[in-house]
């Protein structure tokens with residue numbers, strides 16, 4: 001656990017970057033620090049591993065005052081990942097990842113073997129291990145940065161905008177991989193970002209800071225969306241709060257009803273079967289593939305190229321936001337619901353999802 005206890009940083013020129021910050025980052029959870037530029041996120045993070053010393057107040061690592069530990073000992077327990085990865089350009093990927101274990105005197109062969117495992121664990125092709133950082137994409141470099149921070153198996157990880165320098169698609173992949181990895185590792189993580197959507201996606205709890213380095217609100221993502229504490233937080237959290245909060249509302253009781261289907265490759269019964277509008281095409285495993293208009297394509301073979309693929313899929317027990325989106329994006333107006341293996345369970349309408357939402361509110 002990391003605990004900021006009235007931690008304050010005043011720089012020599014008088015700037016108060018962090019002002020009496022009191023905040024606990026619980027063990028095994030992701031705590032995100034978010035806020036506008038200059039609100040003291042990076043300064044707060046660096047006070048944890050003492051790259052920056054607080055002017056007053058204390059930062060605790062479990063029951064230990066971090067000021068009482070030699071910095072190198074403290075940093076051994078704390079991984080650190082920064083934007084642009086900060087890799088050593090003249091070392092291979094493998095040696096970058098093995099940096100800390102080697103510094104700690106681990107046997108070279110063992111260090112490299114574990115580094116290779118980590119390279120795979122963060123989703124990189126092991127063939128990349130021999131390359132130099134400049135021979136990798138930005139997203140791949142960030143993964144190496146994460147692997148390097150994990151190499152000494154520290155219980156705590158500090159991450160400063162680790163995914164900010166890559167394009168939105170890669171960024172989303174990195175976020176998903178990161179959540180998967182954290183599901184396995186359960187580290188205590190303090191994560192800095194200026195992006196509220198990233199904060200809401202990744203955080204078990206989110207601390208919104210204001211310029212001047214004070215804490216505006218500490219809450220779970222769902223609470224933050226539902227009940228921003230003041231106008232500043234409401235403005236920072238942004239638009240569509242009600243809709244975005246549905247990402248945290250789960251639809252275990254979705255009233256899924258049976259949906260008629262036609263198999264890709266077969267000739268579909270169309271209006272002969274009394275179906276008006278659209279029919280759902282599935283593959284041999286009953287995985288939904290797309291929608292086919294029924295009226296005008298009677299008796300023709302259902303081919304991939306004829307399918308309307310606009311509809312998103314929802315999972316039973318998944319977020320109500322996905323369920324509603326499945327309905328709104330489906331040409332038939334019926335949202336397709338699948339099980340965890342992607343097999344068809346049935347469909348639901350927007351009206352039914354909205355009723356469920358209203359029921360929850362009541």
Ligand SMILES: Nc1ncnc2c1ncn2[C@@H]1O[C@H](COP(=O)(O)OP(=O)(O)OP(=O)(O)O)[C@@H](O)[C@H]1O
Pocket residue numbers: 011012013015016017035036037038039040041042043044194
């Ligand atoms: N070495 C320094 N000397 C004086 N002021 C500093 C120093 N480093 C940072 N500051 C100031 O402290 C405040 C907080 O900076 P910090 O980098 O912690 O903010 P941040 O929230 O991480 O910002 P950003 O999102 O822009 O990276 C800012 O006003 C910044 O100008």
